[in-house]
Amino acid sequence: MMHWHPLVDEFLPTLIALRRQIHRHPELGFQEHRTAALIASTLTALGISPCSGVAGTGVTAVLAGQAGPTVAIRADMDALPIQEQNAVPYASTVPNVMHACGHDGHVATVLGAAMVLSKLAPLPGTVKFIFQPAEEGPGGARPMIEAGVLQHPAVEAIFGLHLTNALPVGRIGVCYGQTCAATDEIKITVLGKGGHGAHPHQAVDAIVAAAQVVASLQTIASRQVDPLESVVVTIGTIAGGYANNVIADKVELHGTVRTLNEAVRAAMPEKIERIVRNVSAAYGADCRFEYLHGYPSLVNDQALTGLLESSAVKAIGRDNVVPYPPSMGGEDFAYFARAVPATFFRLGSGSAICTHPGHHPRFDFAEEALGVGATVLVQAVLDYFRV
Ligand code: NI
Numbered sequence: 001m002m003h004w005h006p007l008v009d010e011f012l013p014t015l016i017a018l019r020r021q022i023h024r025h026p027e028l029g030f031q032e033h034r035t036a037a038l039i040a041s042t043l044t045a046l047g048i049s050p051c052s053g054v055a056g057t058g059v060t061a062v063l064a065g066q067a068g069p070t071v072a073i074r075a076d077m078d079a080l081p082i083q084e085q086n087a088v089p090y091a092s093t094v095p096n097v098m099h100a101c102g103h104d105g106h107v108a109t110v111l112g113a114a115m116v117l118s119k120l121a122p123l124p125g126t127v128k129f130i131f132q133p134a135e136e137g138p139g140g141a142r143p144m145i146e147a148g149v150l151q152h153p154a155v156e157a158i159f160g161l162h163l164t165n166a167l168p169v170g171r172i173g174v175c176y177g178q179t180c181a182a183t184d185e186i187k188i189t190v191l192g193k194g195g196h197g198a199h200p201h202q203a204v205d206a207i208v209a210a211a212q213v214v215a216s217l218q219t220i221a222s223r224q225v226d227p228l229e230s231v232v233v234t235i236g237t238i239a240g241g242y243a244n245n246v247i248a249d250k251v252e253l254h255g256t257v258r259t260l261n262e263a264v265r266a267a268m269p270e271k272i273e274r275i276v277r278n279v280s281a282a283y284g285a286d287c288r289f290e291y292l293h294g295y296p297s298l299v300n301d302q303a304l305t306g307l308l309e310s311s312a313v314k315a316i317g318r319d320n321v322v323p324y325p326p327s328m329g330g331e332d333f334a335y336f337a338r339a340v341p342a343t344f345f346r347l348g349s350g351s352a353i354c355t356h357p358g359h360h361p362r363f364d365f366a367e368e369a370l371g372v373g374a375t376v377l378v379q380a381v382l383d384y385f386r387v
Pocket of ligand 1: 101102103135162358
């Protein structure tokens, strides 16, 4: 096989141009039409025929090899409803939409891997490229799997990645086992009885009851779950009341529940509902409770993560491959990881200028990361074929 590392340097300006083009024209989940068209035309130019419109705006493409296994690489494509505050030439041209999570970079990185791998063809195995919509919600991974992207040919392993400015560009972070949290949602309505602010004894104050519910929910993490397990219960919004001298009859709470361990997650609806119902009842209030299951937790496969780590060491050097802790953030790559052995790594993109975290209106990343990510992915795919 030819020595391919120089190809990454050769393609890097193209990857940066692609990333900037996507960055200028960000699209929200399931609206990634322009992004999908750019991906499809780039793949077509490489001689890899794309399949567009998968689960809405998803794109897949197969680089067929001579026999051998099939391995997939996944990138997400969607942007966020944020107004960009960077004054860069490639800043978003769409008001209130921005690639603030680096998914533009994920697309460019995976296209970079496709460019290099297409030059190395014929390969001793098949590579499937998966570009999925709506990672930020409501989730494109599950509908793509339901549409059959892991079949024909059957995918035996899958790689995914996420940029992070918490690591300097040039490095990657590797995590074994539990990697991202399950992201569930709770909707609570505390129902009291309205009245005059001066006569609380004639009313049931939904605000006082709701305040106790919020405080008591914090005892789930501190008192009801093994302290060695990770749980977050966050009430993100609270709404109720009419005027300073009116007792509220109703308060609505909306929150997120994050867990890494699926057994801990399974116990959450009952634990949370028990507190909501009984604390409300203690104050004479009634309640409505809804628990909505979101993405499952992401668990990296041990063996595939081991392969990725050793490939990365080979490709970018031991000092540039570091352990990375699990995150309570969510990632719908978890659905792929539930279907086939998977590993998801962090691609360092921090620099002196790029310091803001994802979802920040000034998020930007060091673009050399695109080449680093493509290098690691290509090496991992080649090593997978050799195993
Ligand atoms: Ni993201």
